[in-house]
Amino acid sequence: MTINELDKKIINAISAEFPIIERPFSQIADTLGISEKEVIERVSPLEQNLCIRRIGAALNHMKAGYSYNVMVVWDIADELTDEMGVIMAKHASVSHCYCRVRNKDWRYNLYTMIHARTVKEANEAIEEIKAQITYKEYQTLQTMKELKKTGMKYFQGVL
Amino acid sequence: MDAVDKKILTLLQRGLAICEQPYLAVANEAGVSESDCLARITKLKQEGLIRRVSAFLNPQNIGYRSTLCAVHMPEEQIEAATKIINSFDEVTHNYLRDNEVYNVWFTVIAYGDEGVNKIIDEIESKLNLTVNNFSSTAFYKIKVSFNLEDIS
Numbered sequence: 001m002t003i004n005e006l007d008k009k010i011i012n013a014i015s016a017e018f019p020i021i022e023r024p025f026s027q028i029a030d031t032l033g034i035s036e037k038e039v040i041e042r043v044s045p046l047e048q049n050l051c052i053r054r055i056g057a058a059l060n061h062m063k064a065g066y067s068y069n070v071m072v073v074w075d076i077a078d079e080l081t082d083e084m085g086v087i088m089a090k091h092a093s094v095s096h097c098y099c100r101v102r103n104k105d106w107r108y109n110l111y112t113m114i115h116a117r118t119v120k121e122a123n124e125a126i127e128e129i130k131a132q133i134t135y136k137e138y139q140t141l142q143t144m145k146e147l148k149k150t151g152m153k154y155f156q157g158v159l
Numbered sequence: 160m161d162a163v164d165k166k167i168l169t170l171l172q173r174g175l176a177i178c179e180q181p182y183l184a185v186a187n188e189a190g191v192s193e194s195d196c197l198a199r200i201t202k203l204k205q206e207g208l209i210r211r212v213s214a215f216l217n218p219q220n221i222g223y224r225s226t227l228c229a230v231h232m233p234e235e236q237i238e239a240a241t242k243i244i245n246s247f248d249e250v251t252h253n254y255l256r257d258n259e260v261y262n263v264w265f266t267v268i269a270y271g272d273e274g275v276n277k278i279i280d281e282i283e284s285k286l287n288l289t290v291n292n293f294s295s296t297a298f299y300k301i302k303v304s305f306n307l308e309d310i311s
Contacts, residue, residue, distance in 0.1 A: 001220075003221050003222065011214065011216065011221065014213060014214040015213055015214050015216060016211075016213055017211065017212070017213050018175075018212045018213045018214060020182070020197055020200050020201050020204070020212055021197065022180055022182065022183075022193060022194075022197065023179060023180060024181060024182075025179065025181075026179075036179065040177060040178065040179070043177050044177050047177055049220070050217050050220055051216065051217060051220045051221050052214050052215070052216055052217070053174075053215045053216060053217050054173070054174030054175075054214075054215050055174060055175045055177070055181070055212075055213070055214045055215070056171050056172055056173065056174040056175055056212065056215065057168065057171035057172055057200075057209045057210075057211070057212045058172075058209070058210045058211055058213075058215070059168065059172065059208060059209060059210060059304075059305055060207055060208055060209070060210045061305055063206075063207055063208045064168075064208060064305045064307060065305075065307075066305055071254075071256065071264070081297065082297065085297060085299035086299055088299065088300075089299035089300035094300060094302070095300070095301070095302045096298075096300060096301055096302070097298065097299040097300040098227075098295045098297070098298045098299070099295060099296045099297040099298070099299070100227065100293040100294065100295050100296060101292075101293055101294055101296060103291055103293075105260055105291075106229075106260060106261070106291070106293075111227070111293075115305070139258070141256040141257060141258045141264070142256060142257045143254050143255070143256060144254075144255040144256060144257050144262075145254070145255040146253075146254060147241050147244070147245060147253035147254060147255055147263075147265075148241075148244075148245045148250060148251070148252060148253035148265070149251070149252050149253075150251050150252075151211055151213055151251065152216070152218070152248075152249075152251050152268050153248065154216060154218070154221065154223065156248065
């Protein structure tokens, strides 16, 4: 769908923070100088057309008990990436699964993020995935430090 | 955190309805009043269990592009380089990882491929290090909700 200037303003207003009040769209409408109804009538199609995935909460997964996360990268034959990607995506501990370009120093092309409560749970997940897929090699990259994690404010300055 | 909080968190992860009073349905389903529900959400956010309540976009559907970048960074440069990398609003995630080839991994999200490439070029020139762009060619899953049943 085509995003118009008003859509951009609305997305900008709600991508960083959505008000936790009875009438959140009314507050957004006030800041944009339009009616609550207009905002809702723009947000609905944005959601139906999957521009907006959802309006909701993101939890701090550390505090939610999922304190161990690891990125696992896999070297998988090009002709098998889609098939293996779909299999890996089905595993409950896999939160993200992407196919990415390789380079001369980095042969890995499938990336999975594994969120688990414990190291043991993560290792079990990796073993379960290994048993289900065809791969040449893999590597686990543990998070040593979260240097930044924030939301994106869209259409900042594009307006 | 009690059973009502857990219920609210589960519903909030799933997403709010787009209507005048989006929190009302959550309150009803959790069996509390709307004002109690709002107070609980505010508290869970203050306590840090909720990172944020906001709209979550599919960036590619609104003209944005995102990618994952990796850098081989010498230990002594990490502190200064982190400040530079993190100063970009277009970098939303940045992690230090235990890998000998690439130890710093961050995401770049910007308007269009040109936008992404421009940011990568800027970071590269400020760091004076090669930034490897591992752009995605397919994606199979993004899951952002967590099961709270086992959490006390």
